[in-house]
Amino acid sequence: MSSQIEGTIIRISGPVVQAKGMLGARLYDVARIGNLGLIGEIIQVDGDIATIQCYEITDGIKPGEPVIGTGEPLSVMLGPGIMSQIYDGIQRPLPAIKDVTGAFINRGVETPALDLKKEWEFEIVAKVGDVVSGGDVIATVQETPAFLHKIMIPPNISGKIIEIVESGKYTIEKVLAVVESEDGTRHEILGYQRWPVRIPRPFKRRLASDEPLITGQRIFDTFFPIAKGGVAAIPGPFGTGKTVSQHQLAKYCNAQVVVYVGCGERGNEMTNVLEEFPHLDDPTTGLKLMARTTMIANTSNMPVAAREASVYTGITMAEYFRDQGYDVAMMADSTSRWAEAMREISGRLEEMPGEAGYPAYLASKIAAYYERGGRVEILNSKEEKTGSVSIIGAVSPPGGDFSEPVTQNTLRIVKVFWALTKKLAEQRHFPAISYLESYTLYWDVLKDYYKKHFSDDFDKLRTRAFRLLQEDNDLQEIVQLVGPDALSPAERITLEAARMLKEDYLQQNAFHPVDSYCSPEKQAWMLRNIFALYDKMRELFDAGVDLKDMMENEIFDKIPRMKYEPEIEKLKSLNEEIQKLSPTNFEIITI
Amino acid sequence: MSVKNELKSYKTVREVSGPLLFVDLQGRGGVSYGEICEVVTGYGERRRGQVLEITNDLAVVQVFEGTSGLDTKETSVRFIGQTLQIGVSEEMLGRVFNGRGIPIDGGPQIISEEKRDIAGNPLNPVAREYPRSFIQTGISTIDALLTLVRGQKLPLFSGSGLPHNQVGAQIARQAKVLGEGESFAVVFAAMGITAEEARFFQSDFERTGALEKVVLFLNLADDPAVERIITPRIALTVAEYLAFEKDYHVLVILTDMTSYCESLREIGAAREEVPGRRGFPGYLYSDLSTIYERAGRIIGKKGSITQIPILTMPNDDLTHPIPDLTGYITEGQVYIDRALHRKGVYPPINPLPSLSRLMKEAIGKGSTRVDHAALASQLYAAYARGRELRDLVAVVGEESLSDEDRLYLNFAQQFEDRFISQGYEEDRSIFDTLDLGWELLTIFPNPKRQLKRIDEELIEKFYPLNRDPNYNFHDVNA
Ligand SMILES: Nc1ncnc2c1ncn2[C@@H]1O[C@H](COP(=O)(O)OP(=O)(O)OP(=O)(O)O)[C@@H](O)[C@H]1O
């Protein structure tokens, strides 16, 4: 279709290569560099000179070696075999690379993104004569127990099916159907399709998000929930819990598909996911987490240009799953490394630097990326169907300073801000998410859902909890100035209740088998019990019970154990126990 | 191929700038990116350099030994058609090399078993094995609260004048895995440290008889700064060989990473790159990761690489780009604290800003002891509370404290004096460390109430006053 262009290398600077004789080469087309044919992408065209970012190490490449412009944009392969896989930033499967080059990743490995030999059981759901257009499903493959892969007509094709195979076992290269357009062109529909990573996949229209993405994490679900199709950022200094939070979301959020992008972070963290996910169960379906997860790992020491591409590879896959009508969650850890990759490439191009050395287009790239999230009405000629992509991006601000450009430009776009703080992390208050600084803009559209599905009083409990945390904050300031002596007994009760809320509710241990996931129902009961006890403490105090005596009661030992309690019934009976406490259980001091 | 060498010799240095040479290639080409060259001065001295940027006409070369004495007239540059490699061999154990990998101990040349590119290739995440085995360092604060794990990268964050070298040497000397007699080696890379510091390490290794299991690479303060760029890479190339070909458990000590980063900054400045924070190049994170990520374990291989990079934080500033970016890559950090040092505490490790991210999977029944995690969490919380109250006392006076508060104050003091403090030669077993922690917790007379981070069952069994005298607590399965 598109013709190849052959040029010659004239300059090499790290991942950036320039070649002349490239007249006719297009921006974002893939180029093969040097005698080794390293993979790169054209990122600038000026006359007959093309600037290419190379996805592999350029050591040993010389000026004068050839460059071939392939005429094809950088794309991903989308079809059965994609689920449970782990790819590098340009969708090369890491297990296959390992088979070729061993434990260390070598250059110039060529492996298809999807297994071309494997036969899948295709269930054909369309027939000859059907008039179809982009997004219509012609077949399904039960790819994993948790994932029904829908084989769709690619977005840009429409017409009438003039040939179709029977249901059966085929490889993904099998021509499943032939579609004839009105102008008579025939399109072969294979088991997979390709899509250029830098172009958002089309949909019919955007829809408002009105359902929460439940995460099983109390601080998120109760206080700062994200909607399905929403976008959230989780910035924080090193070691505060970005990765643990992203892993928790990947494990427990109630999306049907998870795309996890390890972008410029640690190798061991990806290994951790690879070792854990095949053994962990999805709390919603009970099936193995790996069966709904696909991963991209372009770790910090892997080529920086491929890191730049990795988030696009990830989001394109996420959109493809969305187009099948699924709720997809995509995690990117960390978007700062992606931004830094852009900065590094831009520096090599000697572009005019903007703030902190980032290119001037940083803000628009970040915005465009998060814009690819959302809840939409998907392409489809028959009925109204929806799908969503929720995006949760980690941000790693230098020195933990949120005023830096990546954090700021991200906050301008996202609707949920989960602020990790060093202070809480050092107190080992995990998740170290600031309950005072964080926010969500989705609560108003979600609260009815909470009311309907979880509990009537959720909004009320939540509001009370916020108020208590604020009061606590004000009182703590007084303590810091004049010492705890200055507080009245009523204020001490408030502090005590706030302590329970912080320690026994907000703190959630990601590594505890029970506490790691907390259902919204359980969240409601835990909150209810804390406030029941708070009210009871005030009542007892008014009846003349001394605070210290009160605190000796064993009920106070039961509150911290709630989070480790798997049975909600036990939390209900604890509530009764709290209600039953009366001044008669205590010695009364009469004044 | 045979004409390559003549073809690639140039006497056309256009400019000398900082550590860089700009060589006019006169359109002859044939030089590759990353290629190594030999630079010969007017008076016949040979140096080595590497191509940082290349066009048909121009090669930008960084000279490892520095550019002093180089000129545009007499200096000649010969490109040797290879990227930077080092010969590796088991024979390197017990030997001392300069920062470029050349022996400086007067011993014989190394006959290498294999030549390897020092840049190394990234380890495939699917080939990694998640690090899980506990390394006992014999230092209580580390073992109990910041457990070091085989295959981990755990830096020491320090400041000038603090005893980080002592801590590093003590770890190297005492590190062991319980109940295993496997081969252990240390690869030590010095970058820009003083001759005295280097001597300290060397004599410490010698004194303890460890030297024959140590490979030393020394780039000292008065050695060329650019050489520092390659020293850690050479060291890690040797470490990878020892670990993944020869089954050694290798502990790599890299000191001082601050000098390394400063060299990188110098080169960036000479190339007139757009600087990032505090003048460091924007790619500092990526560059450091190609060093730190070379720690780990590989599925099916016996050996491992554990890294202890040491860095001195300029002005003790944790937000300085060097500790900051390091912390973003490594798996935790051990914070050497000036205030503790001033109080005379050795090793002055402050657990509060420190963290070992791989700890949780490497401790507990079977590897250390069942009470480890809970005890660590309790010690940490009690110490944090004690320090907080100490600060409060400084503002509002001790009078406003409750009796309970005073227990915490006392605990913090005892914890510093007895738990954190230990001798430079003192090698505590993990059991002694954990038991010492329990002993300190007896400051709290009502454990079930006051030790909230520890399950009742564990208190039942391990709280000193509850202990069964006939039971063996010094066992990983206790
Ligand atoms: N919810 C949690 N429960 C228990 N521990 C946690 C939790 N969140 C974080 N931690 C602790 O904090 C450590 C650091 O967390 P994490 O690795 O997620 O930090 P990070 O913000 O991703 O850091 P970096 O930017 O360096 O990657 C973890 O190793 C763990 O010990």
Ligand SMILES: [Mg+2]
């Ligand atoms: Mg992280």
